[in-house]
Amino acid sequence: MPAKKLNLRKRYELLTRGMGWETTYQKMDDVFPYDSFEGIKITDWDKWEDPFRLTMDSYWKFQAEKEKKLYAVIDSFAQNNGQTNLACASYLSAIKLFITGVTPLEYGAHRGFAHLGRHFRGDGARIACQMQAIDELRHAQTQVHTISHYNKHFSGLHDPFHQFDRVWYLSVPKSFIEDAMSSGPFEFITSISFAFEYVLTNLLFVPFMSGAAYNGDMATVTFGFSAQSDESRHMTLGLEIIKFMLEQHEDNLPIIQRWMDKHFWRAYRLLGLVAAMQDYMLTNSPMSWKEAWEVYFVENGGALFEDLSRYGLKMPKYHELATAEADHISHQIWSVFCSLGNATGFHTFLPTEEKMAWLSEKYPDTFDKYYRPRFEYWAEQKKAGTFEYQKGLPQLCQVCQIPMVFTEVQTDPMQISYRVTEHGGDKYHFCSDGCKDIFEHEPEKYVQAWLPVHQIYQGNCGGPTLPEVLDWYKFKPEDSGDYIGSKDYHRWQEWKGADKKVKQA
Amino acid sequence: MAIIAKDGYVDNVRDRVENFHGNQLVYVGWDDHLLFSAAWAFPLPPEMPFQGLVSEVMPGSFNDHPDFEKIDWTSVEWVLDGKSFLPDMDKSLKDNGVGHKSLIRFKTPGLMGVNGTRL
Ligand SMILES: [Fe+2]
Ligand SMILES: [Fe+2]
Ligand SMILES: [Zn+2]
Numbered sequence A: 001m002p003a004k005k006l007n008l009r010k011r012y013e014l015l016t017r018g019m020g021w022e023t024t025y026q027k028m029d030d031v032f033p034y035d036s037f038e039g040i041k042i043t044d045w046d047k048w049e050d051p052f053r054l055t056m057d058s059y060w061k062f063q064a065e066k067e068k069k070l071y072a073v074i075d076s077f078a079q080n081n082g083q084t085n086l087a088c089a090s091y092l093s094a095i096k097l098f099i100t101g102v103t104p105l106e107y108g109a110h111r112g113f114a115h116l117g118r119h120f121r122g123d124g125a126r127i128a129c130q131m132q133a134i135d136e137l138r139h140a141q142t143q144v145h146t147i148s149h150y151n152k153h154f155s156g157l158h159d160p161f162h163q164f165d166r167v168w169y170l171s172v173p174k175s176f177i178e179d180a181m182s183s184g185p186f187e188f189i190t191s192i193s194f195a196f197e198y199v200l201t202n203l204l205f206v207p208f209m210s211g212a213a214y215n216g217d218m219a220t221v222t223f224g225f226s227a228q229s230d231e232s233r234h235m236t237l238g239l240e241i242i243k244f245m246l247e248q249h250e251d252n253l254p255i256i257q258r259w260m261d262k263h264f265w266r267a268y269r270l271l272g273l274v275a276a277m278q279d280y281m282l283t284n285s286p287m288s289w290k291e292a293w294e295v296y297f298v299e300n301g302g303a304l305f306e307d308l309s310r311y312g313l314k315m316p317k318y319h320e321l322a323t324a325e326a327d328h329i330s331h332q333i334w335s336v337f338c339s340l341g342n343a344t345g346f347h348t349f350l351p352t353e354e355k356m357a358w359l360s361e362k363y364p365d366t367f368d369k370y371y372r373p374r375f376e377y378w379a380e381q382k383k384a385g386t387f388e389y390q391k392g393l394p395q396l397c398q399v400c401q402i403p404m405v406f407t408e409v410q411t412d413p414m415q416i417s418y419r420v421t422e423h424g425g426d427k428y429h430f431c432s433d434g435c436k437d438i439f440e441h442e443p444e445k446y447v448q449a450w451l452p453v454h455q456i457y458q459g460n461c462g463g464p465t466l467p468e469v470l471d472w473y474k475f476k477p478e479d480s481g482d483y484i485g486s487k488d489y490h491r492w493q494e495w496k497g498a499d500k501k502v503k504q505a
Numbered sequence B: 001m002a003i004i005a006k007d008g009y010v011d012n013v014r015d016r017v018e019n020f021h022g023n024q025l026v027y028v029g030w031d032d033h034l035l036f037s038a039a040w041a042f043p044l045p046p047e048m049p050f051q052g053l054v055s056e057v058m059p060g061s062f063n064d065h066p067d068f069e070k071i072d073w074t075s076v077e078w079v080l081d082g083k084s085f086l087p088d089m090d091k092s093l094k095d096n097g098v099g100h101k102s103l104i105r106f107k108t109p110g111l112m113g114v115n116g117t118r119l
Helices: A008-015 A056-079 A089-101 A103-119 A123-151 A160-164 A171-181 A185-214 A218-248 A252-281 A289-311 A319-325 A329-339 A353-362 A367-384 A433-441 A452-458 A466-472 A487-496 B050-062
Strands: A412-416 A419-423 A426-430 B024-030 B040-044 B077-080 B083-085 B102-107
Touching (some): A056 A123, A056 A218, A089 A103, A089 A123, A103 A123, A103 A160, A185 A218, A185 A252, A185 A289, A252 A289, A252 A329, A252 A433, A289 A319, A426 B102, A452 B040, B024 B050
Antiparallel strands (some): B077 B083
8 A cells, every 4th residue: 555645744753753762771861961061951852843844855855956056057167267257366365265264164064063963862953953064064065166166277275174274364263163163062053053154144145155246256156056045944943943942941041142142252253354355355345344244233133132032132242342343343354464465375455446445435434544544555665665564473362363453443443452361370362352251251261272373483383484384384375475466466467468457456 | 160161171271381492472562553453472581681672572573664763762651461661671571570471562652653643
């Protein structure tokens, strides 16, 4: 007798909930040793709702179709020399930062979710995490496949995973994901699925994907689209897990609020790199960092927390500061990259007149007053041939690991924001109260931070001189320095014809 | 507050002074000169005289700035770990109270950066 066709709900129940059981040979606490030490209380895992009710078999089918489409586009991109349609080769600095700084985060997210896919006690949540683990692995892989086409033609794209573990500014994303991965499963999912993917993901997605579209990079647009439907599933998971934890027990609220505060601040600091990319690296910027912040955080994030306030969850601590900093951080971070551009794995370049006019328009309160003068000063020096990269290694924040470039934007935007605390007889320095609070809550964790500048001085990074360190990073000489005059620049001139006006020239 | 992490963190202070081969880390930042986006970090022997910091170490990182050669060192205002102080130039960093990971800030009255822009 043929089996009756099951409806979606029934299928989902059988294929997820029906796959778990109460263990008897071993204690459940021994089988799931990681889901209680954080203090999160779950009384009934069956209350977990999976809004997608996706089963593994349909997941595979769905993903396979997307893969097929994506690889068809990648193939035709390669065959048609898609790289020649870029707005300018200098745009690729953004892609270099992406493949070295973001793709390894996808891989880290894969590892984290694989852990959760084994260690959450509830089968529904476990299956959702297993799918996300596969998604994130797929994202890392498709990004490598897509961007490897540019690697055939341009510098700086050759060793992203090696560099992620070593390079001074890549310790920013690395320490972010490793902080989450070394936490317990509930903190990990709060960090990645909620603080990052739900609250802040559009601030990453918009600049990269619509930035790619604005700059003729159809390869990046394509993997962006391929990942987008996964991301909406991830965002839903993020919101679901927060509501689930909050509904399960009232004792969970203060823990979640603290995680929210911490991981909002950590993710926000990480996005400072994206801000610089969005405002400066993109030849054509679809919107400024400040505009993106207003729309995606102030408006959308505000509405989200309004909705969550019925559980008692408040807006993340220091969000007002983040909003005040929206006028500053992209300029501050791009300045430090330009001044240390002989030690970056992507090309730096000063903003053109046209770009500066755009920045003045987008940042009427700050760009002309605080930031234009430094770019004009450096431009004059470059013209006179007296420009030199700065000689020194900057002080880093112990938590976010970004050079201490942020300023007191609410009182004096030209004064660096210095914060310090003592622990175990040693001093620890921070860029902000947000980073300081994170340290002070778990100092034993952050005293172990691998700060690139300190590691160089301890003799762990290939040698004491800059060339030795860059070699240890696997930066080739042609990867660094000004875009103008670089190998990428010359190749682009060759393709486009020297007479055609190239934007950055 | 105890650490809440799934892998046992052992007692490992990664930047303890013993790891710097006889040096200690010292950060030096020049207020109102934001062409330098951040303070610089230097590994220095604690026995180095403060004068050595001023005349041998700092120029290497700061003298690209047009204000640097104009500094009147007798009028410089020093801040050590958040408190204003008057260094004894002949005494060592250590005897001046400069410890591992101390932050030294200095202000140069009258010199407010390129065209007075605090850059
Ligand atoms: Fe992803
Ligand atoms: Fe994701
Ligand atoms: Zn920080």
